[in-house]
Amino acid sequence: MSVHIAAKNGEIAETVLLPGDPLRAKFVAENFLENPVQYSSVRNMLGFTGTYKGKKLSVQGTGMGTPSISIYVNELFKDYGVKRAIRIGTAGSLHKDVRLRDLVLAMSACTDSGANKIRFGGRDFAPTASFALIKTAWEIASAKGWEPKAGPVVSSDMFYTEDPDEWKLWAKFGCLALEMECAELYTLAAKYSRQALGILTISDSLITGEATSAEERQTTFTRMMEVALETAIS
Ligand code: HPA
DSSP, X not given: OOSSOOOOTTSSOSEEEEESSHHHHHHHHHHHSEEEEEEEOGGGOOEEEEEETTEEEEEEOOOSSHHHHXXXXXXXXXXXXXXXXXXXXXXXXXXXXXXTTOEEEEEEEEEOOSHHHHHTTTOOOOOBOOHHHHHHHHHHHHHTTOOOEEEEEEEOSXXXXXXXXXXXXXXXXXXXXXXXXXXXXXXXXXXXXXEEEEEEEEEEETTTXXXXXXXXXXXXXXXXXXXXXXXXXO
């Protein structure tokens, strides 16, 4: 038991997939894992453990944004000894060559969050993905012909910004996509010497304002899942 996760010791696998939405965790468990067992429903932030191709794997909802993912990932690393954490989520495109439905592997994560300002006392930390995981995910997605993009993303604490053009500064500096969790995930992985990766699908574009349909989201979700699952057991 940890403060926010009700699993007993040993009930969570060494590798965990992390969707923001707890119902997505349930969907992944029921549709992609063999023999899934729900280990926690504290605050409805569902977590499941099953197997994929015979290997033990967990999937845990994180909620949206830095403070929420921080709580779950802290406890997964510190209290449950999780070794590899793979975020699966959506992001908004900041780059003309990153199109709706594209797969983005978040190599590094810039952030406007206050978390690392507090943690590092004003110094800058560079939240970075695990090279081993990103290399594996890249190879898996490329072999399937899905042309993944890898590069920096932005993890913002603000979905609704005061300045609607705020994203343009990040875009000018080469960031590919905007989401809300990778920077904290990568920072905690560094703190605990664990591996982390964010695998993202582009659900909308800040450049054009277009968004994917529900049907398109389903197809791209399945692709992202295949990459995440194969990376998880590699
Ligand atoms: N902003 C933040 N997070 C997101 C977005 C966005 O535009 N799209 C998907 N996740």
